[in-house]
Amino acid sequence: MPPRVLDEQSFLAREQLIIDAALIVIEREGIENLTIDKVVDLVPFSKGTVYKHFSGKEDVILAINNQAIVILCDLFERVAKFDACPRERMLLLNFAYLIYSILHPVLFTVDLCARSPSVIEKCGQDRIDKQDAMQTHLMFTIGSIIMEGIEQGYLVLPESIDVQQICFSNWSMGYGIISLLSKHVETCEGRAGLSVELELFNNNNLLLDGLGWLPLSKDRDYKSAMFKDFDLVFSEELKALKALGRDLRF
Structure with missing residues (x-):
């Protein structure tokens, strides 16, 4: 048969x-x-x-990460389309990443492993191509907000910095803060008393104020704006967070 x-x-x-x-x-x-x-x-x-x-466990890891990127793309695209000034949406991107990490902690931890050469070299080309395409789309979504800031006169790029570098700075800052302040990381003096939400907010403002991205944090109440935006952009995710006994507060 x-x-x-x-x-x-x-x-x-x-x-x-x-x-x-x-x-x-x-x-x-x-x-x-x-x-x-x-x-x-x-x-x-x-x-x-x-x-x-x-083909092996590495191929499974990459498939998991590809599904993770789909979830992240959806969150980021909602932020990119949201009706707010570009700088406000850059702040929201970091909170989208935080929400993703809380609701999908396993997917968040898989990400760096899935990008390593020891994993990629053992995966099927179709899956690799899919990941490359989705990561490019993710970076394009972030870059489009930065480009809007430039086109609308809110941001003038310093001579030595381009859009890709700002994308990378924003991602690395968000990833680092979320990882270091995760409940899964052993507590140490350097992080004692720090809140992941507040540090995301503060460090993002440090980065964007340093770039001279208008409106500067001293001229706009971004904290109040964030709490209004959360309800509008992440309503379903907020319900899921609440079910876990978690709120976004800072």
């Missing part, structure tokens, strides 16, 4: 089951302990079937 050929929808549904099982393993044991055997133990099909979808 010939093997049953799955239609595309069934094939993708089976692939999602594999990804979901891998996420369970990562949540329980950490990404460093992910193996295909552990994934197989959690799904209703054989190792051979798993290998029809993924």
